[in-house]
Amino acid sequence: MQRVITGRRDDQLFLAWSAGYFDGEGCVSITRTGTRASTYYIARVTVSSVKKDSLDLLHRAFGGYVACRRPPSMSPRQRDVWSWTIQSRRAAQFLAAVEPYLVLKRDVVRLARAFQALVPSVAIRQSWGGRGRKKAPVALHELRLRIREKI
Numbered sequence: 375m376q377r378v379i380t381g382r383r384d385d386q387l388f389l390a391w392s393a394g395y396f397d398g399e400g401c402v403s404i405t406r407t408g409t410r411a412s413t414y415y416i417a418r419v420t421v422s423s424v425k426k427d428s429l430d431l432l433h434r435a436f437g438g439y440v441a442c443r444r445p446p447s448m449s450p451r452q453r454d455v456w457s458w459t460i461q462s463r464r465a466a467q468f469l470a471a472v473e474p475y476l477v478l479k480r481d482v483v484r485l486a487r488a489f490q491a492l493v494p495s496v497a498i499r500q501s502w503g504g505r506g507r508k509k510a511p512v513a514l515h516e517l518r519l520r521i522r523e524k525i
Contacts, residue, residue: 393475418461429458466490
């Protein structure tokens with residue numbers, strides 16, 4: 375009897391599937407966003423595919439959003455590319471859930487989770503925005519050094 379992937383966050387098979395899918399098709403980044411007056415940094419997870427159904431499962435389980443990105447020079451052979459994106463606190467929650475099952479991106483995920491723990495979503499604008507935005511590169515450098523020590 376085969377088990378069906380439920381798409382529930384508490385299902386270990388679904389978490390393992392999510393990790394494998396993210397390991398192969400996803401990326402994690404630290405993104406600078408905002409305006410000149412209010413620059414801030416967030417952890418962002420993106421998984422892309424030409425098939426939307428798999429991304430819808432991730433969206434239902436973890437939140438975020440699914441969007442279609444059409445290649446600029448669309449030839450008849452090209453297909454639309456779908457992307458699931460999740461950021462900040464939700465990205466950290468997703469990464470924590472799938473980390474035990476990761477093979478390729480475990481070190482990058484540890485770095486992103488440590489970064490997100492360093493900059494709580496609620497306080498990002500107040501502590502790093504505006505005049506304090508120069509603190510971010512220093513904090514990122516310190517974080518990289520701490521992560522290297524642990525890895």
